Amino acid sequence: MTASAQQILIVGPSWVGDMVMSQSLYRVLQDTRPGCAIDVLAPAWSEAILARMPEVRASLTLPLAHGELGLGKRWHLGRQLAGRHYDQAILLPNSLKSALLPMFAGIPLRTGWRGEMRFGLLNDIRLLKERELPLMVQRFVALGLDEGSALPADIPPPALVANAEGAAAAAARFGLDTGRPILALCPGAEFGSAKRWPEAHYGELARRYLERGWQVCLYGSGNDRPVTAAIRSAAGASADCFDLAGQTSLGEAVDLLSLSTAVVSNDSGLMHIAAALNRPTLAIYGATSPGFTPPLSSRSATVVSDIACAPCFQRECPLGHHRCMRDQLPHTVGARLDSLLESPACAS
Secondary structure, three states: OOOOOOOOEEEEEOOOHHHHOHHHHHHHHHOOOOOOOOEEEEOOHHHHOOOOOOOOOEEEEOOOOOOOHHHHHHHHHHHHHHHHOOOOOOOOOOOOOHHHHHHOOOOEEEEEEOOOEEEEEEOEEOOOOOOOOOOHHHHHHHOOOOOOOOOOOOOOOOOOOOHHHHHHHHHHHHHHOOOOEEEEOOOOOOOOOHHOOOOHHHHHHHHHHHHHHOOOEEEEEEEEHHHHHHHHHHHHOOEEEEEOOOOOOOOHHHHHHHOOEEEEEEEEEHHHHHHHOOOOOEEEEOOOOOOOOOOOOEEEEEEEEOOOOOOOOOOOOHHHHHHOHHHOOOOHHHHHHHHHHHOOHHOO
């Protein structure tokens, strides 16, 4: 069914981590359909991610706010896209509204999971068997294959290509010494506070590495500034601890992360970016599970809570104690990071 589809429109996801993981689909499409052209329709913020994916021909901006129906806007954009003569649309979101634009564009083959009862909008509608495809990346890749086809034995991981000149310029702007080791800490979590490792724990971990002569960079959005400021204070406010939250664009953050010697992160978009840059990445899980969205790199490891109520997949701790993250102590996380850095995958 999909063998002749060479002009492909991907309707992309709305979260940073999901967008990063979608690169595995694009890599599989290029492997299985040599010469295909892949365009991705997604929110404007995603352009910085997609520009660092060599498989993507064009990033097309969806001019709608998250959750906005915007029926008229979708109709007009769909008619504009009709002139691009796509052979297939692959929809990564499961929402009904995400299926409207490909239909308005008259794309002949429209592939996606059934999701919100999208009969009539999709004509290659798949029924998701969650136990057979437990990982989100598997679900993305399966949509690029004929229905019922086996997944590749080894799904290619996301592999972002950083802008080396941009990384050097940003490092110079912030005064980073690229000749010394850099520990990147990513304490943010847009989904909710349940996914956050405590500030005091991050601060203690930062202090340990600062004492070893490392530099520490704190990443996040402007909304994370109170968190990163508290971490820097807990670490002793060293001149070698750089609070970059809200100080970079997403593209600059990607490029700077590529310079990291190691990365420690909550389950967040920046964690997936770090893994896709093939930086040694340690991800801390409590309310969520690496059984669904793990870091997709051989140079990554996880620390996972084993308390009975985890994972709860809630935005805030429903029991109020947040033990799934509080009980994961800095010395344990630090030892796990040291072990990762000494592993053959990271030593090479």
